[in-house]
Amino acid sequence: MSAPVEAGKPRLRHLRADFTASLVVFLVAVPLCVGVSVASGAPAELGLITGIVGGIVTGLLPGSSLQVSGPAAGLTVLVYEAVRTYGLDMLGVLVLAAGALQLAMGALRLGRWFRAVSVAVVQGMLAGIGLVLIAGQLYALADISAPSGGLAKIGGLPQLAVDAFGSAASVAALAIGAGTIAVLVLWPRLPSVSRVLPAPLAAVALATAATVVLDPPVARIQVQGLLDSVQPPGADGFARLAEVGVLGTVLAFALIASAETLFSAAAVDRMHDGPRTDYDKELVAQGAGNAVCGVLGALPMTAVIVRSSANVRAGARTKASRVLHGVWLLLFAAAFPAVLGIIPVAALAGVLVHAGWKLIPVKELPPLWREHRGEAVVLAVTAVAIVVTDMFQGVLIGLLAAVVKSAWETSHVHLEVSGPLHDGTGPLRVRVLGNATFLRLPKLLDELEALPRDRAIELDLSGLRHLDHACRTALAGWAEQHNEEGAVPVRLPA
Template identity: 55%
Template sequence: MTSQLERSSPPTKRMPGASFFGADLGASLVVFLVAVPLCVGIAAASGVPVELGILTGIVGGLVVGLMPGSSIQVSGPAAGLTVLVASAVHQHGLAMLGVIVLGAGLIQVLLGLAKLGTWFRAISPAVVQGMLAGIGLVIILGQIYPVGGLEQPDTTVAKFTGLGELASAMVNTPAGQSGLGLAVLALLIMAGWKRLVPAPVNLVPGALVAVVVASAAAFALDLPVKKVEVGSLLGALNTPDLGAFGSIDFAVVGSMITFALIASAESLFSAAAVDRMHDAPKTQFNKELVAQGAGNTICGVFGALPMTAVIVRSAANVQAGAKTKASRVMHGAWLLLFVVLLPGVLGFIPLAVLGALLLQAGWKLLELKSLVQLARENRSEAAIVVFTAVMILATDLLVGTLAGLAVAVVKTAIEVSRMHVRAEHTDEHVRLELGGNATFLKLPHLLEHLEELPSDKHVHLDMTTVRHLDRACHQAVESWVDEHRRNEGSVEVAMPAKVG
């Protein structure tokens, strides 16, 4: 009897927590392997010690990873902020970086508490795409110089004018030839890894494989290339002192606001994209903005790089099977252990290989395939993307983005201000019917039609179907009616029910 009861008993179920932990543990290791070369490469491209990039990744995992907002997306230093950081360090010095990042974090916290997080989704997608494409162009134009063994010029003009010298260095100098070869090797590995290597081996990030293989080749062949300079994590801390806070001026405040807005937009757009990839609870945008702000505040205290939610790491987290926020917290713990126990490993990485890593990141930000598709569907939107990207390349990130936003607003205003005019002529009178939105943008078009009306016929001006009549057009119509009647013309006007 006992054995029969035992055979009929239901099988023991595994606790969901255990299965989730196994999935999150595996995902955290994958995200850690993705994060290491990116943290190092972004810090090097930003002109700061590489330890500060890893420190930002640690804060993104251990601090932001524990906070409410999003459960799956992963935070850390982002290629999209490289241009901002490099510009801020060049303009204000490394000592002010912590102050700027701390201020940006506090602004993000205030924006989240004011429940303004969801408003970031109202930004024109074309402007955002143009912003990312512009950042991609700046990254590409800058990172080809480390590949050739040269220092990156400070200005966009100098980067263009220095291309001839760069090409010569790649062809004629041992450092340039070696750097070019290593970069090509790394790019080929990253491009073909997922396609050529079977599962489950291809779960190892291609970027990590490229860095390991190219660095090993540089070491084995004793190539004359510059390599990452590594110190201790504690020694790299860039905590701002009281004197730095006393140096805050309008330019520094402007940098804080720029960092906060760009980092917030990138994080929340990333959240919207990542939410479509998984079935876990969706992002609470205002709470996520507070979490990002708290992370940047702590990064500012340490003088580290600013952080955002990063789509590359977040997508890797989803694809590796993460179930809860534990995966992103553990990835931060692995980063901490790595920089404490194995910091010397970073010193084997050539700067040309990191340049190749960022060249690929910049190329992805361009999204040329998406731009071509957009141009086929909506040329004006594609024009905004191109205009924003070119303005960022020609000026800077803030000016270029604001210029793109201004063009997007004007385009929307023109499209919204569509007004149709229809005229019916008889022997004795003219009926002019207006419809749509009569705004100041259509004022020249409206006056042109009114001035063409004959003065010897009775005019019936029907505006009852106008949805919106602004003050400029209203005053223009009243002025024309008064003038028409002074010239002994007969006019009758039917105004819309509501005048704006």
């Protein structure tokens, strides 16, 4: 009779660890879910609904065992633009369609292909999101409406400073937001306290307490109630899926959420010794979660590294921890909705400014520039493109930059000349080695044209691994011109 008891002990230890971890993740998730939702231009409750679905629905499905899903700062800018452009009632359609696309990609086993995306593009995407997020939330720190567009937000910062310090209400909001950021930065340096209470919750709780006690004239979160915030998509919304802009937004939701999820999964897998992530199953799980979020009219979800790393560090052993965190979010949203109404908007803006800063790989940039300068350029191009244009176009520009960079690095070509160049009259044997592409064509032609014009040249292309059409045409033109000058005919391979 002892064997079943012994076998049950590990399961009991796992349950205890998962229960404790779920509470930690819940405490981290509450301010982030609410903050992301408010910054996205949606009711605060929608962020909690996405967190609940991410825990209970996605958490139960196979894929990754320990990473946690919910509304993410990385999608805030995209969701805000979608809500501003198409309206909040269209959000459910966009998220549902994105979830269906993720389900299809998972079923077609495309999840593993996301690992082929350049890390520099992903880091640049997150950095661009971080920059736009910070710029937008600086306005929220002062309880001032932000202009639309990344460039407009950044360009309006000087006027923001003038307006903010000219208003007592804005100064009070700034003080609350700055205090929130200070707590977020300093709290992890108090290990004995931070292990018990996560920094985001502590920062928002202290800011809320100060607001309640001092009662400054600052904006608070508008509360609608959990059920009142649910907005299922209507038939008119589905009819708009034929629009090019809507389809582009759906594609951006699906691809960016999937990329962030799978890169988060790779990072979380390095943090623990448990089962590794099945990327295709995880993509299906995310698609199912986003489909449910779409039906409820909530925000899109993705796996989030902050909550996932908190889950691992808290000692989670199985997926039960992330499911339980969804249960706690549901109980909180159902039982204590009025608590949200006393939270100052500036405090949540402070949380998101801090989150946006963490999206920018500040520490990684100097060594990346020293060791892989091309990757650093791709990262910077992606980030700047997102700020200047929008999320979708910026990522496409980043991917194009990564492709050009890879093509440039792999298209090395050089000449090996047999025989004396200047002392002699016999033919020169010139061997072309490497990958001859249009990117290296100027260099190749410069080297060929530097060869003596009064010597016969035997051109050997057998050392080329690749010869594209542009180079073949240019070589044929050079050979024809050289042959007219009386040299031995240059023959190109078929």
